[in-house]
Amino acid sequence: MNFADLFAGAGGLSLGLIRAGFEPTVACDTWSVAVDNYARNVGDHIQTVDLANPLKVIRILLESNVSFIAGGPPCQDFSAAGGRQEGENASLTLAFSSIVVSVRPSWFLMENVILAESSEAWQAAYAMFKAAGYGLSVLKIDCSLYGVPQVRRRLFLIGRLGERDGFLDTAVRDVAAAKSMTLRDLFGDATPPAVYFAPRMLGKRAVFSAHEPAPTIRSASARPIPQRYKPHPEDAFLVENGYVYSRPLHGGRGVRSIDEPMATITRTSWERPTPRYLNNPHPSDAVCASDTAVLTMRQVARIQGFPEHYEWRASAKRDIYQMIANAVPAPVAQAIGQVILARHRGENIPVAESRFVRWLQRRGKSPASARKIKSHVNRARRLLRGRMLAEPTAEIAMLQANPDFALLTGSTKSALRQALLLYAEFLDSKDKRRKRLRPPEMPTGAKKAT
DSSP, X not given: OEEEEETOTTSHHHHXXXXXXXXXXXXXXXXXXXXXXXXXXXXXXXXXOOTTOHHHHHHHHHHHTOSEEEEOOOOTTTSTTSOOOOSHHHHHHHHHHHHHHHHOOSEEEEEEEGGGGGSHHHHHHHHHHHHTTEEEEEEEEEGGGTXXXXXXXXXXXXXXXXXXXXXXXXXXXXXXXXXXXOHHHHHSSSSSOEEEEOOSSTTSOOEEETTXXXXXXXTTOEEOOOTTOOXXXXXXXXXXXXXXXXXXXXXXXXXXXXXXXXXXXXXTTTOOOOHHHHHSOOTTOSSOGGGSBXXXXXXXXXXXXXXXXXXXXXXXXXXXXXXXXXXXXXXXXXXXXXXXXXXXXXXXXXXXXXXXXXXHHHTTOOHHHHHHHHHHHHHHHXXXXXXXXXXXXXXXXXXXXXXXXXXXXXXXXXXXXXXHHHHHHHHHHHHHHHHHHSOOOOOTTOOOOO
């Protein structure tokens, strides 16, 4: 599947999708500094475009014939680190939705901070996607469970034309790790998997991870890691120290152990503790903030999922950290992208929920009969190649058009059709119950009680 990356920045989202198996067609961003870094590291298919002008972007994407649009509109208006006032940046979320519903790709992905979900701009964009016929999966993801050592909670909205809402929820949750990735997992000498290449000269790197290019291969390049080999000095110091400092937000903890994930990477993550923090440290800090290791720019970038060999260029150091902080971590994008591609190819299916069996039993079905109906739903879903259409009649029509369905007995065909109709009724009843239990929306600008 080819894709367009809007608000592409320095390329974190694109990197992940490319690793997942997507083909990059076009990328757009307004910031020329980010465009230059993207072109240098990802590809020259990026363009400097004013994304507040949807008509121009729509023309570019229609000419490119993209089937997947991805992007993370700016989050500053929604972020806890910002003022939580919707303004120009919030309007770019609506610009993204306008582009998607005009181009009508088969799939789209939109990323933002968790707090964006309660904004007027996000809700308006959601309504636009629904009116255009997209089924939507709303996912709140802890990035530390998807390949980066940082507690970065993000909101992903994934849409596919014709699908029922929630069609990809369980598939994305199923690929989450059992526990959070830690800084030691990234910087320690055990993980990620590494290969030793004898260096050409003293002081050069010799260990390369599986996520970056190896050096030029020579006749005796690849050898076992020598017992006396020492890690790269920057990483070795971090591991030996055992603690890092990250400038906290709103009175949070500043000191982190390398045996836990980092806090969310921001533009100021590299800054050293101020006298104000040193004089009033967080009570949970294990050591004094002044005694922690200083993160280098490349280490911050790696925590955010960028490969070590990434080439960063900007006239101001602040701009590099801004590009790093703005990015969607590539490992997270890769994990979600692989799930999307697998569903697109029909390689995975949305398995019928276990609560469906209990729902059937309350309607008078025996336990054995209820389990059999659930099995029929899963069998039908395999014939549908993972599709979970919003309209039951369209779903039945697609099922009956499958050549393999025609080979089944009449009773089996009837059982599969009936199972899909019952499951659609179950999902409808669940949606109605969720809407009844949903609390009323807070007025714009209101704050939740703590």
